[in-house]
Amino acid sequence: xxxTQGLSKSFSGLTAVDTVNLQVEAGEIFGLVGPDGAGKTTxxxxxxxxxxxxAGSLTVMGNARIESIKKSIGYIPQKFSLYRDMSVMExxxxxxxxxxxxxxxxxERAREILSFTNLLPFADRLAExxxxxxxxxxxxxxxxxxKPQLFFLDEPTTGVDPVSRREFxxxxxxxxKEGMTVFVSTPYMDEAELCxxxxxxxxxxxxxxxxxxxxxxxxxxxxxxxxxxxxxIKQALQECDLxxxxxxxxxxxxxxxxxxxxxHSVRLALEKAGxxxxxxxxxxxxxxxxxxxLAGEAA
Ligand SMILES: Nc1ncnc2c1ncn2[C@@H]1O[C@H](COP(=O)(O)OP(=O)(O)OP(=O)(O)O)[C@@H](O)[C@H]1O
Ligand SMILES: [Mg+2]
Numbered sequence: 371x372x373x374t375q376g377l378s379k380s381f382s383g384l385t386a387v388d389t390v391n392l393q394v395e396a397g398e399i400f401g402l403v404g405p406d407g408a409g410k411t412t413x414x415x416x417x418x419x420x421x422x423x424x425a426g427s428l429t430v431m432g433n434a435r436i437e438s439i440k441k442s443i444g445y446i447p448q449k450f451s452l453y454r455d456m457s458v459m460e461x462x463x464x465x466x467x468x469x470x471x472x473x474x475x476x477x478e479r480a481r482e483i484l485s486f487t488n489l490l491p492f493a494d495r496l497a498e499x500x501x502x503x504x505x506x507x508x509x510x511x512x513x514x515x516x517k518p519q520l521f522f523l524d525e526p527t528t529g530v531d532p533v534s535r536r537e538f539x540x541x542x543x544x545x546x547k548e549g550m551t552v553f554v555s556t557p558y559m560d561e562a563e564l565c566x567x568x569x570x571x572x573x574x575x576x577x578x579x580x581x582x583x584x585x586x587x588x589x590x591x592x593x594x595x596x597x598x599x600x601x602x603i604k605q606a607l608q609e610c611d612l613x614x615x616x617x618x619x620x621x622x623x624x625x626x627x628x629x630x631x632x633x634h635s636v637r638l639a640l641e642k643a644g645x646x647x648x649x650x651x652x653x654x655x656x657x658x659x660x661x662x663x664l665a666g667e668a669a
Contacts, residue, residue, distance in 0.1 A: 371396050371520055371551050372417060377426035378574075379412050386412040388574035389426070394553060394567075399546050401565030402555040403661070408571040410555040411448055414524050417553075418445055431520065441469070444518030446509045448525050448555075454498035458489055458508055461497055462515065469516045479515060487511045487541060503527075503534025510541065521545070523554040527561065539564055559658040570661055577664045582657055589655045589663065592629040594636065596622040598648035606643035610635045616662055623659055 372394035379387040387409045394400045402410050415421040417428060419436035431439050452461045459480060466476035484490040487507040492500065497508060506526050513521060523542075527535040539561065546552050554565070562568045562582060569579040578585060591613055596603070603622060604615050611632060614625035626632035629652050640648055 371398070372400075372428070372430050372553065374417065374428040375426055377413070377416060377428055378424050379409075379416060379421060380424045385574050387416065387423075390574075390576050392569060392576065392579070394551065396551050397546070397549070398566045399542065399552040399554065399564065401562050401568040402553070402571055403557070403559070403562045403568050403657075404555075404571030405557060405665075409574040410571055411524055413571070414522055414553070414555060418443070418522060441516060442519045444513035444516070444521040446506075446513050446521075446523045446526050448528075450505055450509060452497050452505075452508060452512060455496060457494050457496055458484065458500070458511075459493040461508060462511055465512045465515045471516075476515075483511045483514050486514075486544075488537070501534075503530045503538070506530055506534070506538060507541075510538070514545070518550065520551045520553070523552070525555050525557065528557065535561070559656065559661065562657050568657070570664055572665045572668045575668060577668045578660075585657060585660045586655055589660050591625045591627060591655070591663065592632075593653050593655050593659055594624040594626055594629055594632060594650055595653040596624055596636070596648060596650050598622070598640070598645060600645055602643075606645065607636060607639055610639050612636075614662070614666070616659070618656075618658070623653075623656075625659070625663070 372392060374390050374392045377387060377390040378385065390413060402413065404410055412421060416423050417430060430436055431442060433439050462480045462484065463476055466480060481490065484493055487510055489504065489507055489511060492504065497505065500508060510526065527538050530538065542552055556562065565582065567579065567581050568585065569576045580588070607615060612624050612626055616623045624632065624636065633650060636650060
């Protein structure tokens with residue numbers, strides 16, 4: 371569906387996207403995952419033909435010129451781009467009319483799409499009065515009007531509440547099941563888990579690209595999860611043979627090569643520092659652990 375070769379983009383000296391080689395196959399939910407400024411939007415916009423590459427080449431659905439296949443493609447930009455002073459239904463009708471469908475066909479499709487996205491009860495509400503999650507569902511609905519085969523979504527759930535995020539992903543899954551290929555960017559690791567394959571992006575480069583399962587299997591270390599209350603934990607563990615310590619909410623993930631030896635030395639060090647109550651146990655690496663390690667290697 372998508373092939374890029376050596377795709378790069380520089381903005382006056384800053385390399386936003388650096389020699390990206392990607393292959394996305396039909397039927398995938400392909401996730402582009404990375405922190406703020408990693409280059410996700412720039413990469414997506416190059417694939418969409420909105421930004422001109424500085425170097426490299428690409429094809430989308432076998433075409434080097436995206437104009438010829440625009441009708442098969444849907445796109446939700448990172449910033450809400452619909453009319454705030456128009457209602458949900460008016461926005462949808464306007465989008466429908468841009469694709470040259472008849473009024474009757476537009477109405478029918480609009481109802482179908484609004485019902486699919488659970489927006490039908492809000493058809494008359496002004497877009498500006500929708501909640502964040504509903505706004506994103508409206509953007510999804512608008513993008514679906516012309517039944518695209520390949521759908522690009524740029525951080526569609528950033529700032530959206532957890533319940534709406536889950537609903538949104540259920541919709542993506544249903545659309546994917548019906549045959550739509552999805553290319554989605556996200557900063558959330560729980561969403562990365564939901565993709566068939568994930569490309570981790572860091573400072574413009576793809577540092578790894580595989581299924582979530584494969585990424586975890588390839589992770590070269592072990593994780594000990596430390597649950598503890600107190601301060602200066604890192605300082606207490608200074609003498610232990612740890613590859614890395616990462617705070618995960620109220621827990622710590624200790625990255626180690628030898629979990630048995632590390633468990634022993636960490637227990638001793640914490641007891642020595644006066645910590646009486648803590649829990650230390652081996653856990654499977656999360657995608658976040660994997661990403662932190664890959665980002666560290668790339669730096
Ligand atoms: N038009 C532009 N002119 C100059 N620099 C730009 C432009 N667009 C993007 N950049 C820079 O390129 C880098 C990558 O930006 P990009 O928006 O692609 O990242 P991103 O991964 O989408 O980030 P976010 O998660 O914040 O949306 C950033 O350093 C950004 O400041
Ligand atoms: Mg972005």
